[in-house]
Amino acid sequence: MPELTRTPYKITFLTGTAIVIANMVGTGVFTSLGFQVMGIQSGFALLMLWLVGGLIALCGAVSYAELAAAMPRSGGEYHYLSQIYHPALGFLSGWVSATVGFAAPTALAALALGEYAKSVWPGLHPQWLSVAVVLVLTLVHGSSTRVGSRLQIVITALKVGVLVVFIGAGMVVGKGQPISFLPDTASWRALLSPAFAVSLVYVSYAYSGWNAAVYVTGEIENPKRNLSRILLAGTAVVLLLYVGLNYVFLRSTPMAELVSGAKAVFPQPLEVGFVAATSLFGEAVGRLMGGVIAVLLVSTISSMIFAGPRIVQTMGEDIPALRFLAPKSRAGIPVRALLLQTVITLLFIVKPGFQSVLVYAGFVLNLFTFLTVLGLFVLRFRQPDLPRPYRAWGYPVTPLIFLGLSGWTLAFILRDKPMESLYGLVTLAIGALVYFLTTRLAVSSATSRG
Numbered sequence: 001m002p003e004l005t006r007t008p009y010k011i012t013f014l015t016g017t018a019i020v021i022a023n024m025v026g027t028g029v030f031t032s033l034g035f036q037v038m039g040i041q042s043g044f045a046l047l048m049l050w051l052v053g054g055l056i057a058l059c060g061a062v063s064y065a066e067l068a069a070a071m072p073r074s075g076g077e078y079h080y081l082s083q084i085y086h087p088a089l090g091f092l093s094g095w096v097s098a099t100v101g102f103a104a105p106t107a108l109a110a111l112a113l114g115e116y117a118k119s120v121w122p123g124l125h126p127q128w129l130s131v132a133v134v135l136v137l138t139l140v141h142g143s144s145t146r147v148g149s150r151l152q153i154v155i156t157a158l159k160v161g162v163l164v165v166f167i168g169a170g171m172v173v174g175k176g177q178p179i180s181f182l183p184d185t186a187s188w189r190a191l192l193s194p195a196f197a198v199s200l201v202y203v204s205y206a207y208s209g210w211n212a213a214v215y216v217t218g219e220i221e222n223p224k225r226n227l228s229r230i231l232l233a234g235t236a237v238v239l240l241l242y243v244g245l246n247y248v249f250l251r252s253t254p255m256a257e258l259v260s261g262a263k264a265v266f267p268q269p270l271e272v273g274f275v276a277a278t279s280l281f282g283e284a285v286g287r288l289m290g291g292v293i294a295v296l297l298v299s300t301i302s303s304m305i306f307a308g309p310r311i312v313q314t315m316g317e318d319i320p321a322l323r324f325l326a327p328k329s330r331a332g333i334p335v336r337a338l339l340l341q342t343v344i345t346l347l348f349i350v351k352p353g354f355q356s357v358l359v360y361a362g363f364v365l366n367l368f369t370f371l372t373v374l375g376l377f378v379l380r381f382r383q384p385d386l387p388r389p390y391r392a393w394g395y396p397v398t399p400l401i402f403l404g405l406s407g408w409t410l411a412f413i414l415r416d417k418p419m420e421s422l423y424g425l426v427t428l429a430i431g432a433l434v435y436f437l438t439t440r441l442a443v444s445s446a447t448s449r450g
Helices: 013-024 033-039 043-070 077-084 087-101 103-120 126-143 145-172 185-191 194-207 212-219 223-252 255-265 272-281 283-307 309-318 320-325 335-350 355-382 397-416 418-449
Strands: none
Touching: 013 145, 013 212, 013 223, 013 283, 033 043, 033 194, 033 223, 033 272, 043 185, 043 194, 043 212, 043 223, 043 355, 043 397, 077 087, 077 309, 077 355, 087 103, 087 309, 087 335, 087 355, 087 418, 103 126, 103 283, 103 335, 126 145, 126 283, 126 335, 145 223, 145 272, 145 283, 185 194, 194 223, 194 397, 212 223, 212 283, 212 309, 223 272, 272 283, 283 309, 283 335, 309 320, 309 335, 320 335, 320 418, 355 397, 355 418, 397 418
């Protein structure tokens, strides 16, 4: 009697959108405004920061949607760069994503969850709570894609619901602060200031994750139709949430309080959510905000645990030396790749000081995103007849907007943070060495068999 196998569960539009939203909305939107107001005092310019950041993400999303529809396979940048340029470049992208691109942000979000929870329940051990949350979510996503998908939908819906309620309450409760959100001459000057440029770099970090669904392309139901809708819907929802949240933060909290708070805690991030909640609802609710943010971070951690292992699994299918990471369970889950990412995440959690990794990892990850969108032009030139179920809306303007703003951001990071950029390039050099050794090993093995 033949062995019965389960049909792998397909990720729906709703689950895919939840993955995108959960990847994007982390701690960034609750912390960065305190530093932005140190250099920008215009309400209009501050909101424009979040609109421009959202524009960059949307332009990237429409570009990725075309590539994903034309090349529907899990793996994200690893798959696209391998096909468009060279397998070596794809490997380097996967190398960074597999080592620090997902594991380090997951660990950071888990540690933040522990610290926020401790602010409400002082008896908790934040590090052990972080470890427990990662292990529980790994168990859920490693046992069933269906259960993991439903969990992702529920906790992301909770996150969006809480933020919408907070925005609505912030527009009704409390006395509005004397800040104008209408443009004037000073506001337009602020848009061209160095302070706006610096702040846009960190706003772009807060929007990172808009491409999360492309890592699970192969498991999405009808990806040629749904993936573009997932990327655009998820990014658009986050853009509205970010603009709404920052409007409430600015409307509810005196600018001087935000500035003095940022100076007092610098270089640690100012918890704007706490300050705004305290201003709106009182000190007790302000403290409770820490617990709320901790709950919201569960969806962020879950989405990264869900998406990240698909990159490693896809690399295992293509690279003989990593073949042991390619197998999936009968339910279609890349369990070995999932366990590898979990081990790396736990190592980061128990090893304090890894946060510096994120700074230079952000540079190289943004570099690969830039090259991927540039690949849209390369692919159209090389393969004009390739079936494209979805074509990038606004082409070539939208990808050029993304390339222009992202290229400017990369140039700024290179100029302002040369050491972090150098560390990122060293990481790529190590990845290139690993690729060389693995390919040589594969060639030697094939030769000996022949």
